[in-house]
Amino acid sequence: MYKYNGLMSYSYSPYEGIPFLEEYNNQRKSVLKMLEKNHKIEDIKIKIKDQNTIDDELKKFEVKRKSENLYELSLNCLYFYQKTGNLKYLNCSLKINDFLTANIEKEKQPSWLHRIITTEQLLFNKLLESQEVKL
C-alpha cells in the first residue's frame, strides 16, 4: 500500500484498487483533523496569478521539483482546475499536497494548508462523482 511520505516516485505507481483511494482520503482527513486540533484556522487571502505564470511554475515544479511558494502554487492550481477542468492542475496540486502533508507536526502555515486540503477534498469528491466511481 502506498504511504504518503512526500518522497514517492510517481512513475509506474502500482494499482491497488479502492483501498488505495480510501487510504488517500483518510490521510487527508486526518491532516485536516490534526490542523483543526492544534491550530487556530483563520481565513486567508489568496492571490490568483495569471494562468501563463502558473503554467510556467507548474512546469518548474513537475520537472525540477522547485517552487518559490508551494502553498500559493497549489492553491492556484486548484483554482485553475476548477476554472478550466484541465486535470494537469489537479495533478500538480496533488503532488504538492503529498509533500506539504508529509511533515504535518511541524506545519508553519496551518491555515493555508487547511484551505488547500479542504479544496482538494472537495474537488476529489466531485471528480469521483463525475467519473461515476464510488468508494
Place this chain on the structure above:
Amino acid sequence: MRDNKCIPSIAILINGRKSSEEKLLNQMDVDTIYLSADNINDEKILNVLMKRPEEIFIYTGGGIVKKRLLSIKKFIHIHPGIVPEYRGSTCFYYSILNNFTIGMSAIYLSDQLDKGDILAKKNYPVPKVTDMDSYIPKIRAKMLKEVLTNKLFLGTSQDTKGNLYYIIHPVLKHIAILKATSYDQK
C-alpha cells in the same frame, strides 16, 4: 523492412538483454546489433546508424533524441495519445478521464517531446484491465502494425500548441483505471 511483412531488417538493442531478445529475433531472421551506451545520443549509436542503409527506424524507449541523430535517420515512435491534445508518457490516463478514449499517434521523433510530424492517429477501445501500464504496449504494437502494413510514412507537421501532461498522480491513475474496469462499452 521486408516486403509485405511487418518485420524489420535490423534490430539495434541498446543495453539489451541478449538471452531474452536474441531467440525471438533469430526466429524472425532479424539481424541484431547489441550496443552498450550511456544514452540514445551516444556516439556509438550514431556511428552504427550512419553506416546502415535503412532510412527509417522504429524507436522505443526513453530519452529525447538530439538533432544530430535526427539529421541522419528518421525514427518512428508510437505515442500513447492523440497529439497535439495529449502529450506526455502517461497522457492516456488523462484521455480516459476526459473523454473515455485511448488514442495512439504515430509520429516521427523530433527534438521536442511528442511534437514530431504525424504519420497517423487512431482511437482504440479502452481496455478493461487494471495493469494499464503493461497493456498499453500491446495497443502501441497494433498501431505500429497498421503504420507499417499500410506504409504510412508521409508525415504532416503538428500544431506546436497543445497539452503536455506530466506523470500522473496515483490518485488520478486509480480513478482512471476504476472507470476503465467498470465502464460498460457498448
